[in-house]
Amino acid sequence: MPLNKVSDQHLLDQLLEVFRVHGYEGASLSLMSEATGLKRASLYHRFPGGKEEMARSILEHADELFASEILAPLNASGDPKARIRSMAKRLDEFYQGGRGSCLLDTLSLGDSNPGLLTGIQASIEAWTDAMAGIAREAGLSSTKARRRAEDSLVQIQGSLVVARITGDPAPFTRTLKALPALLTDPNSH
Amino acid sequence: MPLNKVSDQHLLDQLLEVFRVHGYEGASLSLMSEATGLKRASLYHRFPGGKEEMARSILEHADELFASEILAPLNASGDPKARIRSMAKRLDEFYQGGRGSCLLDTLSLGDSNPGLLTGIQASIEAWTDAMAGIAREAGLSSTKARRRAEDSLVQIQGSLVVARITGDPAPFTRTLKALPALLTDPNSH
């Protein structure tokens, strides 16, 4: 079989970017074509299920990316706080220092497809579980660990929104810095 | 002059709802027509500037609503904490117990109009200022007060996003409950 003109990796990466900037409704085939270098019909060859399959695919792609590139340090060995710092560093890269939006946020706008919403919920659940896991490992009770994981998620999402609106990534940077303590210290807050 | 079939109040309220659920790109004229009871052409009679003017108008409308209905208690008299609780209660209503999105969030998605973005920034700035003001009044230093106001905003926006995705409004409710302490206590966090 001939090589793809555009690699799956590049394709998914570019589509991810379009979806996370414009959301599902705003992500037009023209934008995706422009971003990937593939004509609309070629996009339909790669994704016979159309726009919905594209969204589902990039969500899956983002999940794998997230698990392997961002959440991976959490399952390593060593000091939990250090591992969280490592995750924070990778989060900073992934969200372009706070200048990028979260796919789960933008993709969940509007009357989003029920099936897609389920996938989004699963993704955010997995993320929460991962953070709750290391909080638990750091000595917090399981209920407390889960609560702190949810708080972390709230602050990450919120700081991304505020950073996007104001154009100032500082809130996001600050949130990342506070993550290790938030997920491990028994008595803060 | 003939009476309006649909009052300005109802018109703006419904449009606000459409924009805050679907964002700018997702808010179609058909959706707006359906929501307001006015045909598309009639919407153009009320807003000659088209969709952009609609967005600008509802942003202005939301500002006034926010100032008079949500932020008002902050400028009343009495215990700052009680006033913040009052604001939290109204926020809860405005955001439908955490089931509704924030207009400033959804409207700022995509390549949003520069002029519109400026308005969004002004709105969020005013909100932040109001919260920083009462934090200052409660005895915090001006830098600390501002920081706490920003933190509050981050947690409100973040919990709305998380609540929208998961379908569980609990994070938002929890955030509101924590607001009085967050905006007044000198040593928490």
Added chain:
DNA sequence: TTGATTATACCGAACGTTCGGTATATACTA
């Protein structure tokens, strides 16, 4: 050739927008 991959051309539907025309309520005139 064959079979997979990309490009061209096109479709119906919906997009934001405009326009001609019709109500309806006010203002003016007689």
Added chain:
DNA sequence: TAGTATATACCGAACGTTCGGTATAATCAA
């Protein structure tokens, strides 16, 4: 007071454009 003119409010239909989606043809490695 009655009749006419005016201004406002709304709607149906259509504008050109773009939407998501689908055939069909060209391309190209094996």
